[in-house]
Amino acid sequence: MSATIQASARFNWHRPLIVTLLQDPGIGASSCAHSSASDGGALVGSGRMTIRAVTFDFWGTLVVDGPGADERYRAPRLRAWRRVLADAGIDVSAAHSTPRMTVR
């Protein structure tokens, strides 16, 4: 494995990139203001039928995480990925302000 990766041996580990990559891609659905679409009016689809079912959005409606919620997860995730990759021979070090990831 080391030999395979050796060819692309070094690349920069851009912190903003990895922070973006390892944060939860689902987080960030905005509250109340997400659409640029216009939809033409209310009560479409309601007809005159009695309401028999109610469906719910989950994140942001039933379960609300604050804007800082990512932070609870990000650091352990980064640590764990660094450890797993290091064990696999892919060394991630955080020298200097821009961490560098070196593939051995």
Place this chain on the structure above:
Amino acid sequence: MSTLHGVWQHHRDVAVDYHVEAILAALDPAIGPALDSRVRTALLEAYVGPFAIVPPALDGAIHDVLKSLRARGYALGSFPCFADARTHASRPSRSTRSARLFRATTFSDEAGWRKPAGAIFTMTLERLAVYPAAAVHVGDDELLDVVGGRQAGLGTVLVCESPGPTAVRADVTIASLAELPDALEQLERVRAG
């Protein structure tokens, strides 16, 4: 990651394993092919693990609202609609007391679709055995929930504490789920003419 965004742009969804592959590919295309399944599994666990530390949970007030809706005879469905690590980690919550209130829960990565695609609404309503016109969708996002729900033929309730001027109007807008029972009564009255 652009691959993931490409998938989501078409309102499709993929399993969380695919996220790991996408992240590895974005880091360096040479890494992924060199990793064995043991390492991939470890990366997947590292990706979803933190959410198991702080599992998502409904607060007591919301549980009471859901319970009252069930008592009024409504069938309830929910869309944990992101095939992300939180969703992955929340799967055990299917057995929690709140999860048991839902007759149908559709995970977007299992469905292969995500809101606002009509397919995910349709799948859920089929499991509830309810026509769209007899259902109301409740959510906090104008595009995903209001436009998506309406296009699928459902009535819509927007949960928004401070709604601003907007081009999208739900059938009813409420500030919190505590107002939902009254909002549903209001919708019932409108429907009854």
